[in-house]
Amino acid sequence: MRADAQRNRDKIVEVARQVFREKGYDAPLDEIAKKAGVGAGTLYRHFPSRDDLHDAVMQAWADGVDVATEKALAHEGDSREVLLDWFRTYVGLVSSYKGSPAKITSAMGDPDSPIRTKCQVLSAANAKVIERLGDALRPGIEPVQMARLIGGVATVADTASLDAEAVDPLLAVVADGLLA
Amino acid sequence: MRADAQRNRDKIVEVARQVFREKGYDAPLDEIAKKAGVGAGTLYRHFPSRDDLHDAVMQAWADGVDVATEKALAHEGDSREVLLDWFRTYVGLVSSYKGSPAKITSAMGDPDSPIRTKCQVLSAANAKVIERLGDALRPGIEPVQMARLIGGVATVADTASLDAEAVDPLLAVVADGLLA
DNA sequence: AGACAATACGGAGAGTGTCTCCGTTTTGCA
DNA sequence: TGCAAAACGGAGACACTCTCCGTATTGTCT
Incomplete structure (x- = not known):
């Protein structure tokens, strides 16, 4: 170049x-x-x-995902704590700007999406969390499903401008559902 | 006029x-x-x-919500069945066209939204479901929280073009989380 | 019916954003 | 240094939103 x-x-x-x-x-x-x-x-x-630009912009962001995952996994505590901690982190990561939760979440699972690279990082992070929790989780949970559940909450929080206080109970419901 | x-x-x-x-x-x-x-x-x-027009368009739709609620509530079966049945119905109702799940879900809880009228119908429906299930549900669940959880799933399904088969497991997680 | 307000119509056009095309400039290599 | 390839950049075509105001329609009053 x-x-x-x-x-x-x-x-x-x-x-x-x-x-x-x-x-x-x-x-x-x-x-x-x-x-x-x-x-x-x-x-x-x-x-x-626009997505191509978005992808480039999120390059640095993607590195942060790895760090955040490590941190959430290092967290000592019961499964519920670990899961909730990760969910809060996830929502934060995915909400870089207005509209990004929806973009990232829908790109996940779309093999042709220009921002796919970055989504794989998140998918991998979810996979790690799932592995760490093991039997505590309901069986058969896929990383992409986790991404959709939390991404859905993050998207709603984004478009409705919810604060952390309103989001937390929603995350708790999802966490309990996954641990069931 | x-x-x-x-x-x-x-x-x-x-x-x-x-x-x-x-x-x-x-x-x-x-x-x-x-x-x-x-x-x-x-x-x-x-x-x-645009929202004002959307609101008018959804007038007929709003009537359908009542009917659908009645039907879901009439459903005999355990709480989980009733809840899942209602969630599937809800997702169907809220997904009238591309973009509507996000619109409706974020309008919910915004007192100034032009489409508020229609959202109240959904809120009322959720309230009925919550009442019907009573103690089976985790305590303190608000209709708007239910709307956000299911609306989130519906929004993701909408933007990622998921079919019912992919959505159902997500609804199951939320249902179990709410019954916990 | 006829006439006159009041009400409603409709489309031209201004404002804004997307995206392309192509004449001009910059770069790197020989 | 010279020249071809690569990259630039901004004018302009196109698309959508929303307003303004001259024109047409409606309802009412006599």
């Missing part, structure tokens, strides 16, 4: 991260281009779709 | 119902206006926002 191309790409991703966080996933792409000091054409050449 | 106004209003709602179903909640309003044979101004005068 040519040096100027790389430079522009990096700049776009950096600006996009910030704009997405401020204005949500629906922020105008032209605005991102302008703030990055490039033309619209340049942005669209690097990232043909 | 003047006769021509009533005529146009009815026509718009009729067309909107059909277009929403075909193209989802995001369908262009101008297209609805055109298909209804009215100008854009007329549509926007009758329904200042």
Whole structure:
């Protein structure tokens, strides 16, 4: 990749991260281009779709997922505690900006999604949690199912602007359901 | 209301119902206006926002909710059966078109939402179910919490185009969590 | 019936966002 | 240094939302 191309790409991703966080996933792409000091054409050449840009933006985020998983797994306590702790972490991770819980959750399980890379990280994290809890969990739970349950809660929390206090009881219900 | 106004209003709602179903909640309003044979101004005068139109479209739908509730409550069987039956019904009701689960679920609990009328019907239905199940349910469950849990599942199912087979296990987890 | 407010209509057009096309500029290699 | 390939960038075509206001329709009063 040519040096100027790389430079522009990096700049776009950096600006996009910030704009997405401020204005949500629906922020105008032209605005991102302008703030990055490039033309619209340049942005669209690097990232043909919004999701492609989103994927690039979430690169750093994906690393954080691993760290967070380790932390939740290191947590000493009974299964319910571990599960709840992970769920809270998960909701936090997946709610990077307005609209992201829905995007990430629906991309999960779609083999053609441009942001699939990042979803696999989450899937892997869920798999680890499932493995750690072992027999305490109801049998036959798949990582993607866990992702959908918690992703659903996170999506509702996102679109309805719920605070942690309102979300926690919902997570508790799901946790108990999974431990049943 | 003047006769021509009533005529146009009815026509718009009729067309909107059909277009929403075909193209989802995001369908262009101008297209609805055109298909209804009215100008854009007329549509926007009758329904200042998309949600206002959505609300009108869901009028008939709201009646169906009552019927469905009665049916689910009449269901003989253990609590789990009743709950699961109601959840399946709920998901069906709330998924009238692409985007509607998210809309309806987030409107629930927002006192200023234009589609609040319709959400109250669902809230009332949930309250009835909760009452019917009584002590079998975990204590302190609010209708709106139930709406958020199932609405979350429905939203994920909607955006990820899941079929009933994939949704059912998720509902089972939530049901067991609520019965815990 | 005829006339006159009041009410409603409708579409042009301004504002905003998406995405492409292509003439111009930059880069890297020989 | 020169030149072809690669990348740029912004004008503009297209799409959707929403408003404004001149025109048409309706209901009422005589």
